[in-house]
Amino acid sequence: MKLSNTGLSLIKSFEGVRLTAYKAVPTEEHWTIGYGHYGPDVKQNMRITQDQADEYFRKDVARFEKAVNDNVKVPLNQNQFDALVSFTYNCGAGALQRSDLLKLLNQGKYKEAADQFDLWNKSSGKVLNGLVKRRAKEKELFLKDLPKEKVVKPNIEKVSAEIVTKPNKPSTTKKVIKTYKVKSGDALSKLASKWGTTVKRLQELNGIKNPDKIYIGQTLKYETTGNVDNIKQYHTVVSGDNVTKIAKKYGTTVSAIKKLNPGIKNINLIYPKQKIRIK
Template sequence: MKISNNGINLIKKFEGLELKAYKDSVGILTIGYGHTHGVKAGDVITGQQADAFLREDVHVAELAVNANVKVKLTQGQFDALVSFIFNLGAGNFVKSTLLKKLNAGDYAGAADEFGKWVNAGGKLLPGLVKRRAAEREAFNS
């Protein structure tokens, strides 16, 4: 499967667009729509470059869903999982109870797991609460 425009828009909404490198909530250098690979202090990109980075990063998240999810998914479920992985990384997803429940066919239980991933750097972040709620809603759509 591939992410839909709704999924891309979900990611863009919560990542926001920054054309100049900055440190995220846990101190990682970030640019564009949450792109972190190879970012250096002082980097500046264009909107077109930000979109290209987003496509690359989303592709990695798509691969993680397609390789690890063993049950059928709706487009909304796929989009939600790609957004989740985009934000948290494939390693967290692969080890998650969310994936275990999903692969056991417990879709409702998997949906309930989104709300447990709302901390960064040991702190509850309101932005992550909103993002996980939106991902859960997409998952259940």
């Protein structure tokens, strides 16, 4: 795929153009020039023309288009491709390759992948307003006109176990769904036997079409029996969360959450992907 005019404009709007070499952050190894062209070929006090800046930009865009095309293994629409090239242009091909954004995307989890844009907003450990705005624009573009069949309903609260209840049975022992990370050597048939269930039931719970195709690190759900009163529940923080909001969502209180999470000293200091116990 190739970058569209929308993608080109997005990158240029955030990079800007400077015809004299500069360092955006004093600690950077190399100098930058043109539309964010960075590398050992840029020297201190170097000056270029607008035509040279345009040529650098053309070559850099081609390089980052290739990085996205080579590393993404699932179908993309033009908006998603443009957003990913902009991200890679800014953060680098290496950042894309090692990111959870790419990992989730290649699992077909488009919505979860989009949420990863929010995390790439720091330079030298500090949140920069310019990066916050850029990631927000890239995420917005990535999600624009996202086909319904690609949207994975966001599991905002990822609990360690969810309760499956059956009406009119006042027992405290219920069917409970737990999660398991696939390890090397695992097979669905072996796991089914271990958990006292069937391959078919595991396929139903996890949306698996081919029982021979599970991968290391994949999260599988399975049913077991447990006492409702002893089940711990957790909430995984997403962008925009705060402890007050989380407490309201689960019908509990801020003080109760703080008691369950002694590591939280300041209720205003929680971060995306942090797991908070709510029961």
